[in-house]
Amino acid sequence: MQTIDNNARSSSQGYGQTSSSSSKSNRNQTVTPQAIGALFQLPDYNGGNKNPLQSIFNLIQQLIAQLRQNCGNASNTTEYRSIDGTGNNKKNPEWGSANRSDLRKTVPQDSSREPGGTTEQRLPNPRDVSNAVVAQDGNTANSKGLSDLFWMWGQFLDHDITLTPTSADPADYANIAIPAGDPYFDPNNSGTASLNFARSISTTDANGQSQQTNAITAFIDGSNVYGSDAAHADALRSHEGGKLLMSTGDMMPMENNQFIAGDERANENIGLTSMQTLWVREHNRLADELAQQHPRWSDEQIYQEARKTNVAEMQAITYNEFLPALLGDNALPRYTGYKADVNPEIDNAFATAAFRLGHSMLSSTLLRLDENGQEIPEGNVALRDAFFRPDKVQEAGIDPILRGAASQTAQAADPMIVDDVRNFLFGQPGEGGFDLAALNIQRGRDHGLAGYGDTREALGLTPVNSFDSNVWREGFGAKLASVYDSPADVDLWVAGLAEKPAGDSLFGETFTAILTDQFTRLRDGDRFFYQNQFSGQQLKDLNNLKLSDIIERNTDFDNVQENAFVASNSHLSVQPQAAIATTTTSSSQQSPVTQRSSSVVQSLGVNTNRSSMSDMSQQMMQSDKPLTAQQIRDLMQSVRNGFLG
Numbered sequence: 001m002q003t004i005d006n007n008a009r010s011s012s013q014g015y016g017q018t019s020s021s022s023s024k025s026n027r028n029q030t031v032t033p034q035a036i037g038a039l040f041q042l043p044d045y046n047g048g049n050k051n052p053l054q055s056i057f058n059l060i061q062q063l064i065a066q067l068r069q070n071c072g073n074a075s076n077t078t079e080y081r082s083i084d085g086t087g088n089n090k091k092n093p094e095w096g097s098a099n100r101s102d103l104r105k106t107v108p109q110d111s112s113r114e115p116g117g118t119t120e121q122r123l124p125n126p127r128d129v130s131n132a133v134v135a136q137d138g139n140t141a142n143s144k145g146l147s148d149l150f151w152m153w154g155q156f157l158d159h160d161i162t163l164t165p166t167s168a169d170p171a172d173y174a175n176i177a178i179p180a181g182d183p184y185f186d187p188n189n190s191g192t193a194s195l196n197f198a199r200s201i202s203t204t205d206a207n208g209q210s211q212q213t214n215a216i217t218a219f220i221d222g223s224n225v226y227g228s229d230a231a232h233a234d235a236l237r238s239h240e241g242g243k244l245l246m247s248t249g250d251m252m253p254m255e256n257n258q259f260i261a262g263d264e265r266a267n268e269n270i271g272l273t274s275m276q277t278l279w280v281r282e283h284n285r286l287a288d289e290l291a292q293q294h295p296r297w298s299d300e301q302i303y304q305e306a307r308k309t310n311v312a313e314m315q316a317i318t319y320n321e322f323l324p325a326l327l328g329d330n331a332l333p334r335y336t337g338y339k340a341d342v343n344p345e346i347d348n349a350f351a352t353a354a355f356r357l358g359h360s361m362l363s364s365t366l367l368r369l370d371e372n373g374q375e376i377p378e379g380n381v382a383l384r385d386a387f388f389r390p391d392k393v394q395e396a397g398i399d400p401i402l403r404g405a406a407s408q409t410a411q412a413a414d415p416m417i418v419d420d421v422r423n424f425l426f427g428q429p430g431e432g433g434f435d436l437a438a439l440n441i442q443r444g445r446d447h448g449l450a451g452y453g454d455t456r457e458a459l460g461l462t463p464v465n466s467f468d469s470n471v472w473r474e475g476f477g478a479k480l481a482s483v484y485d486s487p488a489d490v491d492l493w494v495a496g497l498a499e500k501p502a503g504d505s506l507f508g509e510t511f512t513a514i515l516t517d518q519f520t521r522l523r524d525g526d527r528f529f530y531q532n533q534f535s536g537q538q539l540k541d542l543n544n545l546k547l548s549d550i551i552e553r554n555t556d557f558d559n560v561q562e563n564a565f566v567a568s569n570s571h572l573s574v575q576p577q578a579a580i581a582t583t584t585t586s587s588s589q590q591s592p593v594t595q596r597s598s599s600v601v602q603s604l605g606v607n608t609n610r611s612s613m614s615d616m617s618q619q620m621m622q623s624d625k626p627l628t629a630q631q632i633r634d635l636m637q638s639v640r641n642g643f644l645g
């Protein structure tokens with residue numbers, strides 16, 4: 001007989017603190033013959049209900065609920081994962097919880113590559129590498145025909161598992177010098193331009209080495225939807241019917257014109273915002289369903305059960321649909337159950353290099369299509385105009401964005417990335433615009449990631465000693481040779497993208513090894529992994545679930561191709577490429593950023609004591625002028641710092 005006990009943890013772990021007392025006491029009872037006996041001896045057993053008939057009725061309801069669970073109509077266990085990830089591993093309760101140091105699992109640490117280090121001094125300038133290797137002219141298409149939904153899922157997933165906080169202290173900056181005459185960032189050849197680069201916050205380990213932090217839970221546990229700490233999670237709840245808060249149009253709640261979600265980056269681009277919205281809707285849909293099936297369940301019980309199923313769905317899609325598309329079928333060892341000795345925590349090289357693979361696949365235009373496959377009157381959105389634009393999600397909803405993303409083929413998985421993020425990230429050059437490639441390269445050095453040579457050696461891969469080696473994608477050996485002295489020196493993010501695909505993987509041996517290790521540990525080291533929690537029909541349903549099901553259940557986009565990660569125009573009456581052609585011209589025009597960014601963190605009651613945060617956001621809210629790109633970038637930085645304060 002099962003024990004119903006979903007409140008074994010302290011309230012600081014994010015649940016069990018808000019449910020009504022009567023229903024909580026119901027749930028904490030073990031349904032045993034003793035309990036039945038107690039019912040007759042103590043008629044007020046049921047939370048003060050003095051009516052024995054009512055109590056018997058309540059008990060029968062509980063027994064039916066338990067029978068249903070045993071028959072597979074609900075999950076098999078009633079212990080819920082904590083919000084902050086603690087307690088998942090019983091022996092090592094901190095494993096995978098928020099605010100833990102990243103692991104050095106696959107790639108050795110080489111602090112000589114850090115800013116100011118001996119090796120760093122002879123490495124090429126990150127912007128030079130970006131210009132020589134990463135610059136992309138025009139559109140490419142990835143070899144597997146994967147859709148924009150593929151990278152949107154990748155980013156959404158990343159925001160469930162990694163968030164590396166950076167320092168607000170200018171003394172910790174390691175700015176990236178811009179080569180004189182850079183066409184975008186130093187067109188007047190001043191030779192003095194630079195890109196601000198805030199180093200990641202780190203702690204010093206027992207060996208005197210710097211180790212960076214993951215601010216969110218490592219587990220695939222929907223922390224991007226629910227948050228990684230109790231206060232945040234609580235602020236996102238409606239506290240009625242187990243639901244999450246929503247705003248008009250079935251959108252996420254808003255504060256100061258920005259959506260609020262479990263992860264602070266939810267507004268970063270309109271595709272990501274749409275994905276975030278989809279999963280809040282799915283939670284509420286599940287909550288409605290559960291409330292109907294279990295009219296006596298409390299808000300808390302419905303919230304936890306809906307969260308459990310929602311997270312299971314995210315895991316199922318990640319492992320059964322996304323990873324096979326990324327790494328090929330059966331790339332991970334077969335699941336043989338939870339392993340308490342597996343540490344699921346994030347590998348520094350995964351967060352800082354390998355899983356940044358998605359940057360290479362971003363499309364320059366985000367299509368917005370109607371049900372006939374036509375561009376909507378509000379138009380497609382250039383990626384450079386899609387950053388922190390919740391208004392663009394509100395104006396026509398998420399359906400056209402998801403329809404466009406399902407239809408369009410993502411860019412090639414190679415070292416090249418579109419100008420929207422290489423020159424116009426969060427603003428125009430000179431007005432706060434950034435280069436995501438230069439950031440990735442500098443971040444790898446900031447974290448002391450070993451170069452390509454030491455990395456391959458540590459992974460047991462054959463050494464690559466020449467830029468003529470056939471390990472490189474066509475043409476990229478020569479490009480790398482134009483900036484690096486030796487293959488061993490190449491920064492991991494660039495080298496990994498430049499490798500030819502290995503087998504059915506989208507990427508080469510190095511990234512495939514790092515990704516396989518991380519996703520295997522995230523699965524095997526998660527006591528609440530869905531295959532360890534569900535059984536029977538419910539497990540079968542989860543194993544068959546597709547992202548297309550989630551989209552169809554929660555939007556009016558109801559003819560999604562079965563595998564939404566593979567682009568299809570079956571539901572379109574125009575070809576996506578035609579739509580791109582008409583929008584690339586407009587994407588080069590500057591569009592003013594008119595939205596106020598929000599003090600998301602303050603609204604959630606999380607510590608925002610840092611004066612830079614509150615002063616700046618107050619100034620912004622008081623001004624009638626549109627935010628500049630620099631302000632948006634500063635705000636993003638300060639939100640990040642405030643969030644961790």
Ligand code: HEM
Pocket residue numbers: 151152153154155158162163164165268269350351352355356357358359362383421425436439440443
């Ligand atoms: C429009 C889309 C995207 C934009 C604008 C974007 C932008 C960024 C920025 C600005 C950073 C921090 C860079 C730094 O200072 O080190 C970052 C980090 C990262 N991005 Fe993206 N990204 C996008 C999509 C993706 C996708 C599709 C993926 C993966 C499939 C991805 C994976 C990552 C990872 C793993 C990190 C490190 C996160 C951390 O540990 O803090 N990103 N991205």
